[in-house]
Amino acid sequence: MARRKKKRGILYRIFRIVLLAHLYFWGIVTVLTILYNFINPPVTPLMIQRYLLKGHPIYKRDYIKLESIPHVTQDMLIAIEDGNYYRHFGFEWKMMREAHEKNKKAGKIRFGGSTISNQLARTIFLTTDRNYFRKYLEAQVTVIMELFMSKRRKLELYFNYVEWGKGIYGIETASRTYYNKSAAKLNKEQSMRMLAILSNPIRYTPHTYANSPSARARMQLMRQYF
Numbered sequence: 001m002a003r004r005k006k007k008r009g010i011l012y013r014i015f016r017i018v019l020l021a022h023l024y025f026w027g028i029v030t031v032l033t034i035l036y037n038f039i040n041p042p043v044t045p046l047m048i049q050r051y052l053l054k055g056h057p058i059y060k061r062d063y064i065k066l067e068s069i070p071h072v073t074q075d076m077l078i079a080i081e082d083g084n085y086y087r088h089f090g091f092e093w094k095m096m097r098e099a100h101e102k103n104k105k106a107g108k109i110r111f112g113g114s115t116i117s118n119q120l121a122r123t124i125f126l127t128t129d130r131n132y133f134r135k136y137l138e139a140q141v142t143v144i145m146e147l148f149m150s151k152r153r154k155l156e157l158y159f160n161y162v163e164w165g166k167g168i169y170g171i172e173t174a175s176r177t178y179y180n181k182s183a184a185k186l187n188k189e190q191s192m193r194m195l196a197i198l199s200n201p202i203r204y205t206p207h208t209y210a211n212s213p214s215a216r217a218r219m220q221l222m223r224q225y226f
Helices: 002-035 045-054 071-081 093-106 116-125 132-148 151-161 171-179 188-199 213-225
Strands: 163-165
Touching (some): 071 151, 116 132, 116 151, 151 171, 163 171, 163 188, 171 188
C-alpha cells in the first residue's frame, strides 16, 4: 500500500512538472506571438542554430512589407507550399496522413506535410531538426499563432524569415544577394527561381536550381499555372 502511494506520488509530480512546462511554453509563445503582430523578431532560433552548428553568418537582413511583394509571387508561394493556406486552421490533415505513411515506409522522418503556418512556427520559434518532439511543439505553436496572428501577418513573416541560403534569411535579403535588386522588382522568372529553391536553399541557388529534382518539379508546377 505504501509502495503504491509512493508510485502515485511520483507520477503526480511528473504530471505536475510536465503540465507546468507546457503552461510556461504556451505563455511565452503566446506573448511573443502577440508582440510579433507589431514588431519583427530580432533573431530566431534557426538563425542561432545555423550560426552555432554550421557556422553560417547572419547577414544584415532587409525587410519588405507584404504589400510590396508582387501578388503573383505571393500566389506562387501559396500554390507550391500550401494551396489552402487562407482556408485552413494551420493544418492540412490529408498532407499529414500522406507524410506519415511515407515516413513509415522510409523508416525515418523525411516528409513533413507542413503548411506555411507549420513552417513559420518552426522558423520563428523552433528549429528545423526532424524529430517527433519538434513536430509536437510545432503543432502547439501553430495553434497559438493561428489564434493570435492574422494570415497576412504570418505570410509577411514567412517571406521575411525563411531560409534562402547560408546565412540568408528572407526574400528581400535573398533578392538583393542573388539579383542585386528588391524583391518588389523581381520579374516572374526570377520569382519562380527564388521560390523553387525553398525545398533545399542550403544546397541550391536560383542560378543552380536545375540541379535539384525537387526545384525543377516546383518550377514546372509554377510555369504550368502561372
